Amino acid sequence: MPEPLTRRSVLLAATTGAAALALPALTPTSAGAAEPGAEPAAEPGWDTDRAAAAQAARPSAATSSGSEAPHLGAAQAFDANPTTRFSSEFADGAWLAVDLGTTIRITRVVLVWEAAFGLEYAVEVSRDGASWQSVYTENAGTGGTVTVHTHPHPALGRYVRMRGIRRATPYGYSLFAFQVFGGPPAPAATATANLALRHPAYGDRYQDAGHSPLHAFDGGVPDGLTGDTTRWSSDWSDSRWVGVDLGATARLTGFDLYWEAAYAVDYRIQVSDDNRTWRTVHQPTAAEVAARDADIGTPGSSAGIHDRITLPAAVTGRYVRMLGVRRRRFYSPAPYTAQFGYSLYEFQVWGTGGSAAAEYPAQPAERTGTYRTVLFDDFEGTALDRGRWRVVVTGSTMGPVNGESQAYVDDPGVLRVSGGQLLITPRYVPNGHTAPGGGTYRFTSGRIDTSSSFNFTYGRVSARMRLPVGDGLWPAFWLLGSDVEDPAVSWPGCGETDVMENIGYPSWTSGALHGPGYSADGNIGALYRFPAGQDVTGWHVYAVEWTPAAMRFSVDGTRYLEVTRQKTQATRGAWVFDHDQYVILNFALGGAYPAGWNKVTTPFWGLPQSSVDQVAAGGAVLAVDWVRVEQLV
16 A cells, blocks of 8 residues: 555634535536535535425426325425325325436435325335336334435435335325435536535444435535534444445545544545555544544534545545544543544545446345255254354353343253253352352353354244243343454444344243344334244244345244345444354343343342242243254255
């Protein structure tokens, strides 16, 4: 890599926002066509509802398959009046569309439903009004306000529609509002312009769907560089990046970075011809890094800064990124400090060239083929297969988590194979169990995984299990991303798939996904409630089918939860399930998840005395008949 250029960047505490330009909101412009260092020139109406503007300009812009009554016609969803509404004819396949008048990159769509909402529907875009592509498909709608973020889906279009698939009520689809946001991408330029505006944006792990990389290139710069105006925000790690595809090779002369208060103390601006090999073209000087590092802010009271960078000589490349090296510190409170993610309101790339035609690649499709078994253990014999399963030990293999009360141990009294079953039987230790490295626990239990022997990407994962009943008893069958131990990834960036969890209730179990933007209590999950006459104490098969496009959870072959990649990216955060995971079986006691339901605080968090007595008597046993992993061939 060549030596980085060292021309000093000027750091300015921002006190003014973008200068407003009096141009029609729907007219393509060369927004930001000024030299670096000029006042930020946001494309006019960068956060304007384009659908409402189109309808106001052309009454024929709104169309539909039909309406319940003349006063509930298509235009009522686009009139910016929260009290009027559109209501379709009473048919599952009804639709509502708007012609924006020109092709733009659609960055988000907001649907405000009346009581007659869509249980299943699609939000689609088109350049010609005839060929449509989905940016969002809802498979379990609940009405209310739904905000669909399009990153990282192809979303260049002139027309946008809601296409009904299945209604939630006997009535039509009824919307108070159908809003569309975005604007034209920066075209190829022969004069110096911001080539990055509304171009495809990329990054590694970001905070959530509302703070994706696309928000650093949407033209929005707030006054004073404060507040939660659209911005990119990474997760809490130093080694994070955000970048843009300019569409074609460009000649680059400078950059403007409008940081939120969580700015980079040290970073690199890099360019690439192929999105793989990167060249550093700018980094702050040692003096600048020291000055930034000394500015320790307080959360919620600090403004951002503006980095203006003019290169001493032009460089060429198609891809540009900001690679974080070190994050700013905040008092929390003084003298203690904490760090958050990196946060950029806007990243402008100045130069000539590029192309407005740049687009995101298509989303991965489902795979076809026949499933074959690649892992199977029916626990025959008298001992656990140590070549297949790693036994986890608290204090050695892992530390305490989730406020749970048990220590995991390698003890045949707790973890054994007998009668063709894996049996995990927690024990109560009144005098305490001391874990390796210290820490005393009043319970011991078992946890095994395949991290040392079997890691895989995609497949159908299942286990036949019988569970105990008792408040705060927490057996689980789950998958964890194999890169969880990488400090640049960790949890929840590694991804977690809970195939089955139970916290002692007989009538239901749960399944869930955890990732950046949807972890812990904010996970994407659902309960499975057993049919009458069944409960967790019977033998049941718990399964998930993991594909490039979705996770599908089932019990005894009945699907109760489908989490799609597209919906997750549009509403929650990055999809982090395209890499290896491994299988885990464990039996926890108490902790955050059970306590959230049973509200028990004594004698242990989430674990009442009745369950302590049950464990002490040896009456809490998790039985596993078999575990299977299948993959397509």
